[in-house]
Amino acid sequence: MLKYVGQSEARVDGVRKVTGFSRYTDDLKLAGMLFAKIKKSPYPHAKILKIDTSKAEKLPGVKVIITGKDVPIRVGLYLEDKTFLAIDKVRFIGEPVAAVAAESEEIAEEAVSLIEVDYEELPAVFDPLEGIKPDAPLIHEDLGSYKHASIILPVKGTNISNHYKIRKGDAEKGFKEADFVFENEFYVPHIQHSAIENHCAIAQVDPEGKITVWAGCQSPYAVRRTLATAFNIPLNKIRIISPAIGGGFGGKAGTTLEGIVIPLAQKVNYRPVKLNFKREDIFVNTFVRQAMYAKIKTGVKKNGRIVAEENKFYWDGGAYTEYGVNIARAGGYASTGPYDIPNVKADSICVYTNHPVGGPYRGFGMSEIHFAIEQNLDIVAYRIGMDAVEIRRKNALKDGSATVTGQVLENVGLMQCLNKVTEDIEWDKRERRVSKIKYRGKGIACMYKAPSMPNNVGSSAIVKINEDGTVNLLVTAMDLGQGSNTVLTQIAAEVLTVPISQISIMTGDTDCTPYEWQTVASRTTYCCGNSVKRAAEDAKNQMLRLASLKFGISEESLELKDRQVISKRYPDKKVKIADLAMGLTMPDGSGIHGPIIGRGAFIPPDVKDTDKETGQGDKPVAFWTFGVQAAEVEVDIETGEVKVLKIAAAYDAGKAINPELVCAQIEGGIVQGLGSALFEEMKIEKGKVLNPSFVDYKIPTVGDVPEMKISIIENPEPTGPWGARGIAEPCMVPTAPAIANAVFDAIGCRINSLPITAEKVLKAIKSKKK
Amino acid sequence: MKHKIRFTINREVKEIEVEPNKTLLKMLREDLDLIGAKEGCGAGECGACTVLVDNKPVNSCLMLAVEADGKKIITIEGLSDGINLDLLQKSFIKHNALQCGYCTPGMIISARALLDRNNNPSEEDIKEALAGNLCRCTGYQRVIDAVLDAAGKGGGK
Numbered sequence: 001m002l003k004y005v006g007q008s009e010a011r012v013d014g015v016r017k018v019t020g021f022s023r024y025t026d027d028l029k030l031a032g033m034l035f036a037k038i039k040k041s042p043y044p045h046a047k048i049l050k051i052d053t054s055k056a057e058k059l060p061g062v063k064v065i066i067t068g069k070d071v072p073i074r075v076g077l078y079l080e081d082k083t084f085l086a087i088d089k090v091r092f093i094g095e096p097v098a099a100v101a102a103e104s105e106e107i108a109e110e111a112v113s114l115i116e117v118d119y120e121e122l123p124a125v126f127d128p129l130e131g132i133k134p135d136a137p138l139i140h141e142d143l144g145s146y147k148h149a150s151i152i153l154p155v156k157g158t159n160i161s162n163h164y165k166i167r168k169g170d171a172e173k174g175f176k177e178a179d180f181v182f183e184n185e186f187y188v189p190h191i192q193h194s195a196i197e198n199h200c201a202i203a204q205v206d207p208e209g210k211i212t213v214w215a216g217c218q219s220p221y222a223v224r225r226t227l228a229t230a231f232n233i234p235l236n237k238i239r240i241i242s243p244a245i246g247g248g249f250g251g252k253a254g255t256t257l258e259g260i261v262i263p264l265a266q267k268v269n270y271r272p273v274k275l276n277f278k279r280e281d282i283f284v285n286t287f288v289r290q291a292m293y294a295k296i297k298t299g300v301k302k303n304g305r306i307v308a309e310e311n312k313f314y315w316d317g318g319a320y321t322e323y324g325v326n327i328a329r330a331g332g333y334a335s336t337g338p339y340d341i342p343n344v345k346a347d348s349i350c351v352y353t354n355h356p357v358g359g360p361y362r363g364f365g366m367s368e369i370h371f372a373i374e375q376n377l378d379i380v381a382y383r384i385g386m387d388a389v390e391i392r393r394k395n396a397l398k399d400g401s402a403t404v405t406g407q408v409l410e411n412v413g414l415m416q417c418l419n420k421v422t423e424d425i426e427w428d429k430r431e432r433r434v435s436k437i438k439y440r441g442k443g444i445a446c447m448y449k450a451p452s453m454p455n456n457v458g459s460s461a462i463v464k465i466n467e468d469g470t471v472n473l474l475v476t477a478m479d480l481g482q483g484s485n486t487v488l489t490q491i492a493a494e495v496l497t498v499p500i501s502q503i504s505i506m507t508g509d510t511d512c513t514p515y516e517w518q519t520v521a522s523r524t525t526y527c528c529g530n531s532v533k534r535a536a537e538d539a540k541n542q543m544l545r546l547a548s549l550k551f552g553i554s555e556e557s558l559e560l561k562d563r564q565v566i567s568k569r570y571p572d573k574k575v576k577i578a579d580l581a582m583g584l585t586m587p588d589g590s591g592i593h594g595p596i597i598g599r600g601a602f603i604p605p606d607v608k609d610t611d612k613e614t615g616q617g618d619k620p621v622a623f624w625t626f627g628v629q630a631a632e633v634e635v636d637i638e639t640g641e642v643k644v645l646k647i648a649a650a651y652d653a654g655k656a657i658n659p660e661l662v663c664a665q666i667e668g669g670i671v672q673g674l675g676s677a678l679f680e681e682m683k684i685e686k687g688k689v690l691n692p693s694f695v696d697y698k699i700p701t702v703g704d705v706p707e708m709k710i711s712i713i714e715n716p717e718p719t720g721p722w723g724a725r726g727i728a729e730p731c732m733v734p735t736a737p738a739i740a741n742a743v744f745d746a747i748g749c750r751i752n753s754l755p756i757t758a759e760k761v762l763k764a765i766k767s768k769k770k
Numbered sequence: 771m772k773h774k775i776r777f778t779i780n781r782e783v784k785e786i787e788v789e790p791n792k793t794l795l796k797m798l799r800e801d802l803d804l805i806g807a808k809e810g811c812g813a814g815e816c817g818a819c820t821v822l823v824d825n826k827p828v829n830s831c832l833m834l835a836v837e838a839d840g841k842k843i844i845t846i847e848g849l850s851d852g853i854n855l856d857l858l859q860k861s862f863i864k865h866n867a868l869q870c871g872y873c874t875p876g877m878i879i880s881a882r883a884l885l886d887r888n889n890n891p892s893e894e895d896i897k898e899a900l901a902g903n904l905c906r907c908t909g910y911q912r913v914i915d916a917v918l919d920a921a922g923k924g925g926g927k
Contacts, residue, residue, distance in 0.1 A: 010864070011868070014862070014868070016871075017868050017874050018846075018855065018862050018868065018871075019806070019850060019855070020805070020806020020807070020875040024808070026808075026809065027799075027805040193906075195872075195906055196808070196873045196904055197808070197872040198810065246808070246871070247869075247872060279811040480870055481868075481870030482869065483866075483869070661866065664866045664912060667911055667912070668869065668906075668908050670909060671909035672906065694813075694816055695815055701902075701903075702897045702905075705910045708911060
């Protein structure tokens with residue numbers, strides 16, 4: 001019987017958040033703090049001829065000014081193509097070319113305006129389809145010499161920073177066997193994470209040369225490693241502290257501001273330097289979700305069985321693709337969606353453009369490709385006269401199916417999700433025309449996703465048992481709002497039989513909390529959860545050992561129950577956790593063992609590289625998460641406006657450690673997906689972002705919420721803690737295609753690009769009438 | 771030149787000197803160390819900086835500090851007495867109506883203003899009152915549920 005796992009425990013950070021007590025980076029006030037601002041490029045692609053900082057330097061209150069030449073280092077998580085400040089060239093409008101630290105933000109701002117930069121404009125690339133042409137201007141001439149991870153395959157002398165291929169079966173043969181072949185194209189624009197917290201970083205260098213950085217970051221250890229490498233300092237001389245994080249969604253997964261504040265801090269005599277991005281900077285100067293073109297060719301039998309698929313994904317990677325290259329890879333290894341297709345040829349290509357920098361965004365790659373895959377499947381079904389749910393049932397991955405990379409799957413919950421959602425949306429019931437101008441329709445979309453991460457990255461946790469039997473839990477998985485602090489505490493509570501209120505969790509300090517690769521990829525409950533479970537078990541085993549010595553009976557005959565180690569057979573032989581916490585005192589008064597500290601570590605088992613040419617491999621990812629959403633919409637054919645009435649969603653969480661938090665995640669994902677479906681798009685013209693504010697870039701408000709029916713399916717993931725797998729990102733993946741499919745169902749018009757604006761719908765209705 | 775202003779903040783009278791171009795949000799955060807109100811956009815679009823000024827919800831990033839002269843201001847820090855949480859605060863926790871927590875102070879303040887003027891709001895009333903408070907995490911349904919629950923328990927005036 002589980003006592004804490006599987007229970008909807010209240011959030012452990014609830015009180016501090018509702019009282020406004022939580023400290024985010026911008027809330028920190030340090031003595032002697034200086035304020036930084038950046039000078040930004042006005043051109044999308046240009047040579048830097050000269051930077052004159054002399055006027056700015058003379059401004060009273062200016063402490064230091066740096067340019068790219070002061071930080072001549074290339075960094076990047078998967079491909080080292082980025083510099084913190086532009087050096088010889090600028091590659092997007094807004095790229096930082098210089099930075100100032102001054103006594104106040106106002107002085108820094110004025111100093112920035114006094115910096116003079118001479119540029120020579122270069123021909124630019126604004127479209128990945130243009131960027132791959134042989135005569136396209138090169139954005140990174142030195143791509144061939146950049147260091148990169150082995151899983152990334154850049155093409156030297158081009159703008160292609162990663163070309164991921166899948167060659168499964170024989171696609172050509174498959175198309176010949178098909179009764180029908182269809183070709184469709186789709187487009188997904190740039191969008192922005194739009195976490196409500198601004199990006200902010202503070203750095204300080206102490207007299208011993210140690211650098212401390214405070215930044216709301218999803219991945220303190222990855223940031224530490226990147227910065228240590230970049231600035232050539234040993235890891236013990238740099239400390240990353242992440243206070244509370246006001247939303248991440250991938251946008252705070254890498255380094256951005258930290259690389260600018262460190263070189264400033266190194267020159268201001270131990271004073272801390274803070275850089276706080278305003279909303280406009282966040283839109284332009286932090287990661288955005290890459291735009292993507294998809295071309296899908298499908299070969300299908302009369303009975304609805306898909307026998308061949310040829311997919312091409314062209315990603316608009318932006319000016320630097322240090323992280324974006326891995327998004328192309330993820331899009332590639334998931335390229336068919338959750339379907340069992342025997343013959344596949346897929347190419348997922350990341351292309352440099354002179355656009356803002358693409359990076360990880362909730363479920364990276366998956367929302368984008370599923371928008372194409374799931375609409376394509378509906379088109380195919382419609383063309384061959386088959387029901388949209390039926391074609392999915394026919395082709396869905398099931399137990400024993402092989403994925404596009406040849407991985408044979410078990411515990412696949414897709415069909416259960418599909419059945420639940422069709423029931424909840426009442427798929428078989430339709431009332432299309434509700435008035436002269438209002439039409440309703442229903443649409444469905446499936447999804448799958450695996451954590452996109454290197455095979456061998458680790459997590460760890462430390463459990464300290466205190467003198468009174470209470471517990472301190474230390475991890476570096478970050479709670480971005482998803483509730484990991486609560487879930488990880490529940491896991492420790494379950495193993496240790498200690499109530500939630502007697503466990504304090506600490507996160508996000510690389511000098512104190514143990515290694516965690518990153519808080520991304522919906523991997524935290526699974527990876528860090530496993531390490532917390534192991535750490536708690538380690539502490540428990542130490543206590544069982546001591547109790548066994550105390551009572552002179554075997555460890556196996558003892559158990560941990562209600563904060564006591566107790567004999568299974570002789571319940572009077574028992575000792576409180578508190579009495580073992582500092583070790584065991586022997587009858588002669590001597591002590592042994594010392595304080596109980598549990599240690600747990602985890603790497604997903606048996607995840608291996610795939611073949612570079614075919615993408616095939618037994619287990620390229622830790623686990624797959626499956627989910628389905630269905631949407632009911634109402635379209636106003638006079639205005640083109642789409643209203644989402646209802647979304648039904650079902651996800652296979654394996655085991656919901658905290659069911660209410662799982663539902664909360666799914667609801668949040670649906671509404672974020674709804675925003676991307678109906679209104680979110682960064683309008684970029686010749687490299688300039690035209691709508692970098694919440695007035696011009698609308699995200700969902702409380703008035704946009706549809707009725708939501710959420711279901712959790714539980715097919716245990718054998719390697720997850722109590723069977724749990726990640727669901728945070730999958731929640732938003734199928735929302736947009738489900739809505740697009742529902743729009744088609746309502747009015748017979750296919751909108752093959754996001755967002756589905758009233759303007760596009762109206763245009764489609766008009767051209768259909770012709 | 772600084773201006774001397776006098777106002778009530780979380781039931782305490784304060785007198786300070788502020789620059790004429792300083793926003794109320796900056797004064798709260800920088801001069802009074804009340805960091806519960808957040809800057810999300812600095813342009814009145816996101817509502818993370820919402821505070822009560824004479825019982826009305828105001829985007830403090832759009833109001834000048836000097837305009838606070840003679841006014842009664844309540845921030846999230848003033849909503850509970852340090853021991854007992856406001857009914858809305860309890861209800862937000864109970865319904866998981868928060869995730870990252872960044873928009874939460876502004877959201878709760880806007881909801882407080884609503885319940886103070888209408889202790890029996892409909893779902894539509896809540897949607898109208900919170901239309902200016904952006905949240906990227908929760909999907910809002912639980913926020914609506916939390917406010918309805920608090921109202922039902924006599925969370926209004």
